[in-house]
Amino acid sequence: MLGQRGEPNPGSMLAFFGIFFVYWFIMVVIMIVISIAFTFAYPLIVDRGLSGVDAVKLSFRAAMANFWRLLGLSLLSAVLGFAGVILCYVGVFLVIPITLAAVAVAYEQVLGLGEPASNLPPPPPTFN
Numbered sequence: 001m002l003g004q005r006g007e008p009n010p011g012s013m014l015a016f017f018g019i020f021f022v023y024w025f026i027m028v029v030i031m032i033v034i035s036i037a038f039t040f041a042y043p044l045i046v047d048r049g050l051s052g053v054d055a056v057k058l059s060f061r062a063a064m065a066n067f068w069r070l071l072g073l074s075l076l077s078a079v080l081g082f083a084g085v086i087l088c089y090v091g092v093f094l095v096i097p098i099t100l101a102a103v104a105v106a107y108e109q110v111l112g113l114g115e116p117a118s119n120l121p122p123p124p125p126t127f128n
Contacts, residue, residue, distance in 0.1 A: 036070045037063045043107045062110050073102055 040059035044050050050058065063070055077099045084091030 032071070032074070036067060036074060039063050039070055039074075039103060040107055040111060043104070044111070047107075047113065058111075066106075066110055070106065073106060077102065 037060045038056065040062055041052070041055045044055035044058055045052065048055075077095075080095045080098065081092060084093075084095040
């Protein structure tokens, strides 16, 4: 660790920061994969009425089959969100609905829409 005169060894410092960088890079990649895997979990629970575990399993399979497209969508949403933050958070309120709509369109393209619920009340009458 210490050199000949008690000075720190630059090689050990570089090794420490290199290991630190690799560790955080691996953690970021794992977080991105998990985030993409859970992309369709909530819509599956709402649309198809699946249990949480079944929704996560189906979401994971669907997301991994379309990984690169969902990664592009996530990166685009992140860039738009960052741009919204730069605009003093006003832009975030414009970006959030766009991001949610993009996920809804991706869900429809990947999994399609489920059967409509049968326990809904009838539509209101029309007024002419």
